[in-house]
Amino acid sequence: MLQIFKFNYLIISFVPVLLSIITGCNTDPKKAEGREKYVIPDTLMKKLTLDSVSYCSQVDAITLTGTVDFNQDNQVNIFPLVSGNIQDVKVQLGDYVKAGQVLALVKSSEMAAYSSNLVIAETNVTNTKKQLDAQQDLFKSGLASQLDVTAAQANYDQATAQLELAKRVLKINGNNTQGDYIIKAPISGFIVQKNITNNTAIRADNGNNLFTISDLKNVWIQANVYESNISKVHLGNEVSVTTLSYPNRIFRGKVDKIMNVLDPTNKVMKVRVVLPNPDYALKPQMFTSVTVTNKENGQSLCVSSKALIFDHSQYYVLRFNSREDVRITPIQLLSTLGDKAYIASGVEKGDRVISSDAILIYDALNN
Numbered sequence: 001m002l003q004i005f006k007f008n009y010l011i012i013s014f015v016p017v018l019l020s021i022i023t024g025c026n027t028d029p030k031k032a033e034g035r036e037k038y039v040i041p042d043t044l045m046k047k048l049t050l051d052s053v054s055y056c057s058q059v060d061a062i063t064l065t066g067t068v069d070f071n072q073d074n075q076v077n078i079f080p081l082v083s084g085n086i087q088d089v090k091v092q093l094g095d096y097v098k099a100g101q102v103l104a105l106v107k108s109s110e111m112a113a114y115s116s117n118l119v120i121a122e123t124n125v126t127n128t129k130k131q132l133d134a135q136q137d138l139f140k141s142g143l144a145s146q147l148d149v150t151a152a153q154a155n156y157d158q159a160t161a162q163l164e165l166a167k168r169v170l171k172i173n174g175n176n177t178q179g180d181y182i183i184k185a186p187i188s189g190f191i192v193q194k195n196i197t198n199n200t201a202i203r204a205d206n207g208n209n210l211f212t213i214s215d216l217k218n219v220w221i222q223a224n225v226y227e228s229n230i231s232k233v234h235l236g237n238e239v240s241v242t243t244l245s246y247p248n249r250i251f252r253g254k255v256d257k258i259m260n261v262l263d264p265t266n267k268v269m270k271v272r273v274v275l276p277n278p279d280y281a282l283k284p285q286m287f288t289s290v291t292v293t294n295k296e297n298g299q300s301l302c303v304s305s306k307a308l309i310f311d312h313s314q315y316y317v318l319r320f321n322s323r324e325d326v327r328i329t330p331i332q333l334l335s336t337l338g339d340k341a342y343i344a345s346g347v348e349k350g351d352r353v354i355s356s357d358a359i360l361i362y363d364a365l366n367n
Contacts, residue, residue, distance in 0.1 A: 038365050040323040049306075049356035050320055053347045056302035060294045061337045062232050064271075066223035066241075068286040070192060070214040071274065077193075077209040081173055082181045084108030086200040091211075093194045097185040103211055104183045104196065110204075112179035114170045121163035128156040189215040192284060214284075219277045221253070223290040224268040233258065233292055239273050240291045240338060243282070250338070251275050251282065255292065293337065300334055301348075305341040307355040308333070309362050317347060318354040318361055326354070328365055 040048065084106040091103050135152040138144035174182045193212035196202065202210070221241055225233050235258055241251040257272040273290065275282060309316040319329045331346030347353070354361060 037324060038326065038361075040326065040361065044357060044361075045323055047356070048354060050352045051304040051307055051355040053301055053303050053343070053349055053351040053353065055299045055349060056340060056342065057295050058298045058300050058334075058342060059337050059340075060232065061335070062229050062292050064223040064225060064229070064290040064292060066221050066273075066288045066290045068243075068282045068284050068288060069220040069222050070216075070284055071218050071220050074187075074189070074215040074218070075192075076186050076189075076213050078103070078183060078186070078211040078213070079209050080106070080202045080204050080206065082106060082108040082110040083203045084110065084181060084201075086196050086198055086202060089196060089198055091191050091194070093191055095191045096189070097191060097213065098188045099185055101185045102182055103185055103191075106181035106183065106202065108179065108181045111173060111176060111181050114166070114173060115177040115179065118163075118166040118170055118177070121159065121166040124159035125156070125163050128152070128159040132156045183210060185211075185213055187213055187215060189213040216277055216280050216282075216284075219275055219282050219284070221273040221275060221288055221290060223271050223273065223288075223292075224266070225271055226268055227262070230269055232294060233271055234294070238293050240293070241273065241275065242289045242291075243286050245286065246281060249281075291337070301343040302340050303343060303347070303353055304355040305336050305339050307353045307358055308336070308341050309358055311362070316362070318358050318365075319347065320352045320354050326361060326365065328362065329353075 085108075087105045087107050089104045091097060091101075097103065132149075132152040132155070135144050135149045139146065139149045170177070174180075174184075176182055190213065191211055192214045193209065195208055196210050221239075233255065235255055237255045239253050239255060241253065242249070243251075253273045253275045255271050256274045259270040259272070262269050271292075303317065307317050309318070315331050315333045317329050317331055319327045321327070329346055332344040334342040334344050336342070
């Protein structure tokens with residue numbers, strides 16, 4: 001009985017010791033000492049970009065849909081001046097042509113008639129000149145009256161006038177005496193419309209253009225403004241344009257013209273923006289997103305939009321004091337426009353925030 005009592009006493013005495021050993025083994029030293037403070041690594045610190053919070057003029061912006069169009073002030077429609085059959089079309093849709101370049105050839109009976117009229121006019125001038133010389137000689141000999149000389153002079157003047165007319169008509173129509181009408185480019189630019197092929201019969205009174213040439217060095221952006229936004233768009237407003245083809249490229253311009261009527265079909269008002277297009281990146285009929293900005297009188301805090309972090313329905317920035325002191329700071333965002341974010345509260349003027357690799361550092365701070 002005494003032995004059993006001693007054994008139980010040993011077990012009771014050993015259990016607290018065992019528990020203390022187990023508890024000591026499961027204790028996390030880091031938790032005991034507290035979480036280690038995050039320090040930005042040297043490699044990341046070297047390429048880090050910081051931005052200072054400052055005051056900026058508040059900007060109101062609306063986004064419109066639009067399309068790229070030809071600049072109609074730099075566009076030429078080529079119509080047929082004579083009737084005939086198209087031969088030897090030398091260009092295709094989209095080709096770049098220079099002023100004076102041959103586009104196509106037209107075999108035309110009208111051109112043959114113009115050439116014939118020129119020959120007839122030249123012959124009449126020769127004949128009437130001989131008759132005038134003859135009458136002048138007879139007048140000097142007393143065998144012709146002054147009236148005869150005057151009549152011969154009139155005939156000669158009329159023949160000369162007819163010759164000048166024939167030359168001008170032929171020159172207007174290409175000055176070709178072989179019965180061919182040569183279609184030439186009046187300006188340098190791109191063939192943006194082509195309505196003929198070889199052996200097409202054309203008529204001067206048809207009214208359809210053969211080619212359209214446009215200089216695409218600058219283009220029009222036709223944007224749609226719905227009724228609710230008409231009061232927000234003004235002549236001269238700054239505009240930024242983006243396209244699906246170049247999502248990272250911004251084309252900047254101004255509202256050049258406001259069409260003060262609504263389209264009866266889709267109830268939108270058109271506004272026009274003229275954009276330079278030196279590298280021909282903007283092509284007619286491209287869809288565009290047009291952001292129209294209005295500067296307001298007030299000011300608000302602003303910072304680079306690259307500094308924004310959105311997580312759990314809240315915007316944050318990383319306020320930088322030193323590489324050992326980076327703080328996650330919630331902010332109230334007013335709006336973003338381009339590379340600027342406008343802030344209502346959460347930071348103060350002069351605060352430095354991280355505007356590169358912000359998500360990476362944000363995750364590290366949270367973990």
